[in-house]
Amino acid sequence: MTDRKHLTVREIEKLIAATKGSRNEARDRCFLLLMFRHGLRVSEACALNLSQVDTEIRVVHVARLKKGLSTTHPLRMDKLRVIKAWLTERKKMKPETDAFFVSERRSPLSRKTAWLFIKHYGELADLPLSAHPHMVRHACGFALADQGADTRLIQDYLGHRNIQHTVRYTASNPARFERLWR
Numbered sequence: 001m002t003d004r005k006h007l008t009v010r011e012i013e014k015l016i017a018a019t020k021g022s023r024n025e026a027r028d029r030c031f032l033l034l035m036f037r038h039g040l041r042v043s044e045a046c047a048l049n050l051s052q053v054d055t056e057i058r059v060v061h062v063a064r065l066k067k068g069l070s071t072t073h074p075l076r077m078d079k080l081r082v083i084k085a086w087l088t089e090r091k092k093m094k095p096e097t098d099a100f101f102v103s104e105r106r107s108p109l110s111r112k113t114a115w116l117f118i119k120h121y122g123e124l125a126d127l128p129l130s131a132h133p134h135m136v137r138h139a140c141g142f143a144l145a146d147q148g149a150d151t152r153l154i155q156d157y158l159g160h161r162n163i164q165h166t167v168r169y170t171a172s173n174p175a176r177f178e179r180l181w182r
Helices: 009-017 025-038 042-047 077-093 111-124 133-146 151-158 167-171
Strands: 059-062 071-074
Touching (some): 009 025, 009 111, 025 042, 025 059, 025 077, 042 111, 071 151, 111 133, 151 167
């Protein structure tokens, strides 16, 4: 058993792939992709409203919790396709809520349901550790650091007010030393 608290990009891909053929494939795929690509906390993803996702101008307005800094992130084409697939399914359900993610009962998706399906998909994907939602948020931070993103940019992207919450992503990344001693 590992004490690692994040998933790798490859593990995220396997987690998302594990949604294929599931009863809530479109919703769960969209949920996981948005959580990962925007570093959402499970509560932030569950609290997302339709008005926060604008497919016309291709942005998502991320309302951060825990006194975090709210931001607006761009939506790339791969995310737009997944979002539109989910919105098509959501429309068929005719929910009476503005919640972006809804349960089979047509009410806002709960944190508990998200925890359960993330754990389930982690098992289906045969991940080496038990997956939970915050590992997806951490995966975002580590993936951004691996891409060479600056600590301050990651801080803003994840909505951290205190940089101490962000340095964990860049401090463990040996790639940050690549350009030294050339």
